[in-house]
Amino acid sequence: MTATTIRSCSRPIWPLAVGLAGLLAVGLVLSLGVGAVSVAPGQVLAVLWAKARGTAAAPAQLTIIVWDLRLARALLAIAIGAGLAAAGAAYQAVFRNPLADPFVIGASGGAALGAAGAIITGRLPVVPAAFAGAVLAVVAVYLLAQTGGRPSAINLLLAGAALSTLLSAAVTLLMFLNDRALHEVFAWLMGGLAGRSWPHLAAAGPVILLSIAGLWALARPLDALTGGEESAQSLGLNLMRARFAVVAAATLATAAAVAAGGIIGFVGLIVPHIGRRLGGGAHAGLIPLSALAGGLLLLVADDLARTVVAPVELPVGVLMALIGAPFFLWLLKRG
Amino acid sequence: MLFGLRLGLRRPDAAFGLRRPDAAFASQPPDAALEARDLTLGYHHGIVLHNLHLSVRSGRVLALAGPNGAGKTTLLRSLARLLRPRQGIVLLDGRDVWRFSERDTARRLGLVPQNEAAEWPLTVEQVVMLGRAAHRGWFMPYTAADHRAVDDALAQTGLTPLRARLLTELSGGERQRVLIARALAQEPAAILLDEPTAQLDLRYQAAVLGLTRRLAHERGLAVVVSLHDLNLVALYADQVALIADGGLVAEGSPADVLTPDHLQRAYGVPVAVGRHPVYGTPLVMPVMEG
Helix, strand or coil, rough: CCCHHHCCCCHHHHHHHHHHHHHHHHHHHHHHHHHCCCCCCCHHHHHHHHHHHCCCCCCCCHHHHHHHHHHHHHHHHHHHHHHHHHHHHHHHHHHCCCCCCCCCCCCHHHHHHHHHHHHHHCCCCCCHHHHHHHHHHHHHHHCCCCCCEEEEEEHHHHHHHHHHHHHHHHHHHHHHHHCCCCHHHHHHHHCCCCCCHHHHHHHHHHHCCCCCCCCHHHHHHHHHHCCHHHHHHHHHCCCHHHHHHHHHHHHHHHHHHHHCCCCCHHHHHHHHHHHHHHHHHCCHHHHHHHHHHHHHHHHHHHHHHHHCCCCCCCHHHHHHHHHHHHHHHHHHHHH | CCCCCCCCCCCCCCCCCCCHHHCCCCCCCCCEEEEEEEEEECCCEEEEEEEEEEEECCEEEEEECCCCCCCCHHHHHHHHCCCCCCCCCCCCCCEEEHHHHHHHHHEEEEEECCCCCCCCCEEEHHHHHHHHHHHHHCCCCHHHHHHHHHHHHHHHHCCCCHCCEEECCCHHHHHHHHHHHHHHCCCCEEEEEEEECCCCCHHHHHHHHHHHHHHHHHHHEEEEEEECCCHHHHHHHCCCEECCCCCCEEEEEEHHCHHHHHHHHHHHCCEEEEEECCCCCEEEEEECCC
């Protein structure tokens, strides 16, 4: 498998992937050290080591900061960034559209309505409501896009755009009519990881990981789809089944990410382009590279979001755009 | 190597493989690799082709010619199992193509589409490798046999030196050859090409059609190719189906089909037909009016 993968990539993927994974590991250790209380990397490693071995060698206060407060949030940032980037890469291939992102067929609008409804009524937990909203919106788009029993790619995009508009209008209306919940809903819409902890990671992490693995397994059909749908069919691909599988995996990743972190834009749109520039367009390399780069980008952005003007937290999506957009523009100029 | 036209090998034999409508339900020659019987094709807004009969044997090049909108691409899509016929049947190896799955079809039939998008940064080798999915499936790792088939397809099309290049960096003629190599990697018995010379200069027209002809005559593939340029049809095809107004105007050898009378009926303009100075094949030229 490895020999084949290396041979079928335009540039060797493994050095890049290993490098990014190393950066991610270093970034994680450093992230656990930054915040209101600084913890040296050595101490961070000592806490992680002690926890992993089940001993109580590290000071209890450091353990609480590193393990209980920061680790889950950092891992969640990585998972969300990875999931959104992988989903974006898959949608860009399925729709052969460089502007496609994980929200292109309605996931964000559905999640927003679910979350806003839960916050305003106060009767539902926000995370499952947002997850269900995202999944239901995509299912609705998929059904609405059917003409003659099969959804065409362009119908999916158009139905997604139309339903997203409808749903965000509904969210705006809900906010307008319930101004007491206005701030809370608005904060959710901007996306962020403040107060996220182990239960969020336990709920979203496995779904995102499995979805990324599914998209990775679909690398060959994704490659075939980049040449066009009829071309992919003539290569022996069952178009309807392949597209359904891709949309299902990408939607689960997106819904889980949005439910846990709110609507975080940009990462799913730009990171796949960075991935293609680094390692080529073949999805056997692109999906893992995008996932690693997306995880790293969101981790760094979240570190900055919680430290730059601490104790106030900035919206992570804004920070990510501030870091990622110049980097991407630099890549574009470099050609 | 790309210019190995082998025009001296043209045999004016009578086995055109193309059959006239009245003979459609007669017994089938056993070597018809691809056959359309009583085919009626259309889209939502209407019928494009009526009750068409044609077939092509292994080792032969069948050219589809005719004016814009006559239905050449529609016919190719139907032969490639991408468009269900309104009526009639497409036989691949003697079986209804719609009885096959997509993968079964792809193992027997390769398609070289027109204007396939090439904005994705895949390498030549990665694109050609996709032709192996028909055999290996969409999830199993490629084997040594797959790499051999890809190496062979690259060598056949002269692409071996370009194998690591990105599709986005290639010229139109090189991209066309990549798509042919991908179809060859499918190891099919028949290959369909939709306007493979559109937007190619003279050199690449000769290279692509020369390659196509060699694949039929040396490798025994059944080839169906749609072409706009009637002079290329005359040079490279073993048999021609001239399509216009929803049906066949004429069918047979280039010399029989490419006559002023047939062409005026198909295109609605007067044409003159001369002789190719080297090969003696028909040479079609417009006649200026007014």
